[in-house]
Amino acid sequence: MRFIPVICLLFGSWLALPAVAAEAQDWLERLADAGQSQSFQGIFVYERNGSFSTHRIWHRVDETGLVRERLMQLDGVEQEVLRVDGSTECVSGTLADQLGDQQAWSAHDLDSQRLLESYDLRIIGESRVAGRAAVVLALSPRDQHRYGVELHLDQESALPLKSLLLNDKGQLLERFQFTQLDVGTLPTDQELQSGTGCQPVTASKAAAEVVEAWRSDWLPPGFILSRVAERRSPASNEQVASLVYFDGLARFSVFVEPLRGVMVEDARSQIGPTAAVSRRLATADGDVMVTVVGEIPLGTAERVALSMRAIEGQAIQ
């Protein structure tokens, strides 16, 4: 008689496994949808090594489905972003100087199917954040080329109440957490009105030629090219090609800037969750500096930087 419960248990867990996975995936899909269908406003904190800041968000979805969103830093320098239907209307202060084109994204953000190729998704429990009941999802990386994420989603709205970025040792790299959230209350027009410091964003030209000029010999599995752009260098008149790669959750950018004979050493640094690696690369048109910036481990960024190649005959202008 003893074996019956054991068999029930075994059978039960075998049945429950896909059900749990489906439930977790269901939450992820609700999350992807949450910002498009619900109005909310609240206050959140952002923390990483050497930085802590508080911000306010107003997010309104009107009857036609148009999304207006205003973000504002509450401490220190007044920084603001106003976005209407996914495109940036205005940005304040220094945030603006590097903002460029509004070209369409080739990859949809938070693609839950693609994400599951690189991360193991599980529901690990329940919690309480900003006075609200939350379900906790763990996204553990399947390899060492990306970080893990612990997501606390609001039970009621599936909005992310808390998001932690963790490295392979389980150390906290970054924390995003609401301290107060009000779901369902429509922010007023006045609240969605940007301040005087908010400057309109001008579009710069799209750069299809960048796609043909650079490629990577190696990419961490799951990452694909999600956008390209070309902008003027922050320090000279050179055009800098930028390529963004995305695995469904994490993102890194590759910048390629011509050196024109200037002697520059390679460099490596880590700013909170973001790794930055610069490596010199010789091309037919002279040396360029390849800089990889992203929320990926330093070693992975290094390997990507080493793998960038100029495509013959299409060298950067």
Added chain:
Amino acid sequence: MSREALQESLSAVMDNEADEMELRRVLSASDDAELRATWSRYQIARAVMHKELLEPRLDIAAAVSAALADEALPVQSKTVVRGPWRSVGRFAVAASVTVAVLAGVRLYNQDEVASTQLAQQAAQPSLSTPQAQSPAMLAGFSTAGEQQGEAETASEAAPGWHDQRLPAYLRQHAQQAAMNANESALPYARAASLESR
């Protein structure tokens, strides 16, 4: 007893899966230099797999044996000493063994603590320094002494090349992410945190 069996037992001890027999076998052979070398190799292999840095030459067992040998001499030379002194001698041996073990443990831990402290110290100046001082910013970017060294050599070759560009690259990267419809708050906050430096 074959060498393979011994190594198997050693491996089991390391994985915390040894039964009493195996534990005894390994302990009785613990004076064997070859076995010790194997043990130390296993530890290094495991440390590499777990990505934990560790000082492989730090043989606590050897240090403990040495301490025992040192302590044992005076006790043995005074064989006539009666009860109370003997126990004091034993206590001294035990104490020195404890110190050796504790010292070993401290060494391991300090390593970890020191590295995190280093990282924090490297980051702290960036909190207080004004934005305009770009060399200080670059120092803040680095988390290890070695990287700072590299940054310095970079500025020798072409002064401030990275200093001028890296903040803008970081910002651009954060903003490209922030322009997405679905998750805007986190990348925005990331970008903003670079501004308040």
